[in-house]
């Protein structure tokens with residue numbers, strides 16, 4: 001049944017047969033999250049999650065924060081980041097123990113930046129109201145992971161996907177069966193910086209077309225896709241297991257605050273970065 005609280009845009013990805021639409025809602029209902037999980041939605045847009053004024057304030061505060069970079073050997077074009085992510089601590093023997101000290105420090109830095117007005121907590125609270133089940137940060141042996149990263153992309157990104165269940169099966173206490181990427185945009189460029197999501201997940205044969213940390217465009221050629229031009233203060237959820245890429249900025253800064261969210265078989269939503 002069509003959810004009346006969402007606005008459906010059928011013009012983008014081919015309409016009814018493709019079922020890869022974008023919905024927009026200030027508070028996405030459970031039904032939209034389920035459709036995104038089922039693969040019959042491409043993205044959920046949440047306009048005005050943060051006011052333009054709040055985005056400007058956070059940008060001013062971020063100007064005094066120390067950003068670091070992903071290893072340019074792994075992620076190129078370079079990406080500046082504030083916050084921490086599990087993928088930085090992968091090793092052949094499992095998650096490196098240093099993750100926990102880093103996560104604790106990241107939580108302190110995050111608290112110092114946002115005080116009582118933490119946008120990750122705000123979306124967690126909002127989801128808890130619409131999702132009929134528990135919403136929490138992901139845990140490993142009962143210990144809470146950190147969820148939050150602010151990233152500045154300038155040169156865009158390669159075509160890639162993010163799927164922790166493939167990189168790191170059984171890491172979390174409640175493993176996600178679906179993975180979403182979430183970003184709330186604090187600054188958007190005047191041009192460029194669009195997010196394109198392809199209706200295509202990884203296939204083993206794609207390994208012949210790896211291009212550094214990404215994949216060659218031919219893996220998604222001929223597949224339906226949507227292209228989103230994020231607005232300031234807008235939140236966007238998409239299935240990060242679908243191949244996606246970000247266009248290079250031609251003018252202006254592109255800064256987004258994000259995390260991943262998993263849907264688990266226990267009806268729990270879990271967040272991490």
Ligand SMILES: O=C(O)CCC(=O)C(=O)O
Nearest residue numbers: 162181183195240256258
């Ligand atoms: O910044 C974006 O729009 C998406 C970034 C991305 O690749 C992700 O969140 O997985």
Ligand SMILES: [Fe+2]
Nearest residue numbers: 161162181240
């Ligand atoms: Fe991604």
